[in-house]
Amino acid sequence: MARSAADWDRRPSLPSTHFIDPRIYSDVAIFKDEQEKIFAKTWVIACHESEVPEKYDFRTYTHPAGKNLIISRGEDMKIRAFYNVCPHRGNTVLYGPSGNGKHMVCIFHAFAFDTKGNCVDIPRQTAGYQDRVCKADMGLREVRTETAFGGMVYVNLDDGAGSVADFIGEALTDMSVALSSEPLEVFSYHKADVHTNYKLWHDTNSEFYHDYMHYHNRQTSMMQPGYFERKYTQYPNGHARVGDQTVNYEAYEGFKGRDLSFPGMSLNQWKMVDLFPGMTYNLRGSSLRIDTLIPLSPTHVQIEYRGLGLLRDTPEERAQRIDDYNSIWGPFGRNLHEDLLGVHGQGLAIGHGQGFVLHAREEDSTIHDEIGMRHFYAEWSAKLGRSSSDPYGEQPSDGNGSASGAQPHLAAAH
Numbered sequence: 001m002a003r004s005a006a007d008w009d010r011r012p013s014l015p016s017t018h019f020i021d022p023r024i025y026s027d028v029a030i031f032k033d034e035q036e037k038i039f040a041k042t043w044v045i046a047c048h049e050s051e052v053p054e055k056y057d058f059r060t061y062t063h064p065a066g067k068n069l070i071i072s073r074g075e076d077m078k079i080r081a082f083y084n085v086c087p088h089r090g091n092t093v094l095y096g097p098s099g100n101g102k103h104m105v106c107i108f109h110a111f112a113f114d115t116k117g118n119c120v121d122i123p124r125q126t127a128g129y130q131d132r133v134c135k136a137d138m139g140l141r142e143v144r145t146e147t148a149f150g151g152m153v154y155v156n157l158d159d160g161a162g163s164v165a166d167f168i169g170e171a172l173t174d175m176s177v178a179l180s181s182e183p184l185e186v187f188s189y190h191k192a193d194v195h196t197n198y199k200l201w202h203d204t205n206s207e208f209y210h211d212y213m214h215y216h217n218r219q220t221s222m223m224q225p226g227y228f229e230r231k232y233t234q235y236p237n238g239h240a241r242v243g244d245q246t247v248n249y250e251a252y253e254g255f256k257g258r259d260l261s262f263p264g265m266s267l268n269q270w271k272m273v274d275l276f277p278g279m280t281y282n283l284r285g286s287s288l289r290i291d292t293l294i295p296l297s298p299t300h301v302q303i304e305y306r307g308l309g310l311l312r313d314t315p316e317e318r319a320q321r322i323d324d325y326n327s328i329w330g331p332f333g334r335n336l337h338e339d340l341l342g343v344h345g346q347g348l349a350i351g352h353g354q355g356f357v358l359h360a361r362e363e364d365s366t367i368h369d370e371i372g373m374r375h376f377y378a379e380w381s382a383k384l385g386r387s388s389s390d391p392y393g394e395q396p397s398d399g400n401g402s403a404s405g406a407q408p409h410l411a412a413a414h
């Protein structure tokens with residue numbers, strides 16, 4: 001039966017952990033809160049070490065907390081990050097997406113900086129500043145950086161945060177042989193600019209019920225042995241792992257099984273880990289896909305996709321990995337653009353009639369259970385001090401640590 005306006009607006013008869021108030025996808029105040037309480041304090045992936053392979057290489061990066069950063073490899077080959085802001089009068093130091101330079105020179109008044117962030121030249125320093133301003137006081141603002149877990153360059157704006165290893169915990173342990181046995185290299189990069197909330201992309205990576213949208217996945221995974229036994233594992237800090245599957249690529253017409261893999265993985269094996277607050281390691285045997293999110297506003301996100309192989313690949317191996325990657329995840333592949341249609345459609349509805357969003361499937365933590373999303377929003381709610389189903393504290397508590405629906409609970413479907 002179709003629902004009236006009153007029915008539509010009524011809170012679902014579900015535990016408060018099992019649905020989302022859509023205002024968390026559109027409210028500017030909540031977005032500012034996320035930037036301050038989540039993104040400004042957590043580790044996020046800025047790029048991969050192979051994107052700055054030589055000394056003096058740099059690239060610029062828009063940090064999700066709303067800061068512009070420079071990622072740079074020094075003469076000592078160490079990768080560092082800095083605010084892309086001149087300490088003189090606040091000009092942007094570097095404009096291009098990437099490049100190579102021994103010094104970074106601000107175009108405004110020509111203050112110069114080395115790749116360790118030291119100020120190495122102030123034009124006519126003594127004539128104007130006498131001894132009141134010196135180079136030692138004019139370095140760039142350095143940002144904590146660790147290269148880890150497959151050579152990804154993690155940055156954290158919070159100088160007081162724990163290490164990346166503390167943050168990840170055991171979430172990537174099952175993938176560690178594949179990630180850490182030998183150096184990796186990025187072979188593909190593309191970016192999607194989508195008018196939707198960033199969390200909705202991570203949701204898509206955190207649930208597999210939407211495999212109904214993917215004909216390729218239905219044929220090669222859902223209809224194959226083991227699919228419905230895949231289980232989610234939750235880790236501290238909001239991370240979750242999806243159980244492995246061996247994919248039968250040959251079940252999709254025109255495809256063949258993969259000839260290459262990653263260290264420690266069998267052919268056609270699939271591993272996947274979602275990291276809070278919006279990074280995914282997706283390893284389909286021969287190629288690793290890393291998703292990272294750059295939210296620009298509550299309803300605008302840039303999603304970065306990187307494809308990685310082994311640095312030592314022969315040209316033939318690399319060509320095969322690229323082909324495998326593109327067949328699924330390239331712009332004309334059989335999977336990723338369909339996921340983009342999902343979050344694009346959700347984005348169209350944000351603020352235009354979107355009601356409560358359900359995360360209510362319970363199937364013993366198996367593949368169509370929505371526990372991965374619930375785990376994410378439990379962490380999100382704890383970090384923000386707001387319930388994801390009642391972000392403004394308008395409802396009475398239901399004993400789940402957050403507010404409840406106005407109606408008594410019904411048992412969630414099993």
Ligand code: FES
Nearest residue numbers: 086088089106109
């Ligand atoms: S603002 Fe950079 S040198 Fe003046």
Ligand SMILES: [Fe+2]
Nearest residue numbers: 204210214339
């Ligand atoms: Fe998908």
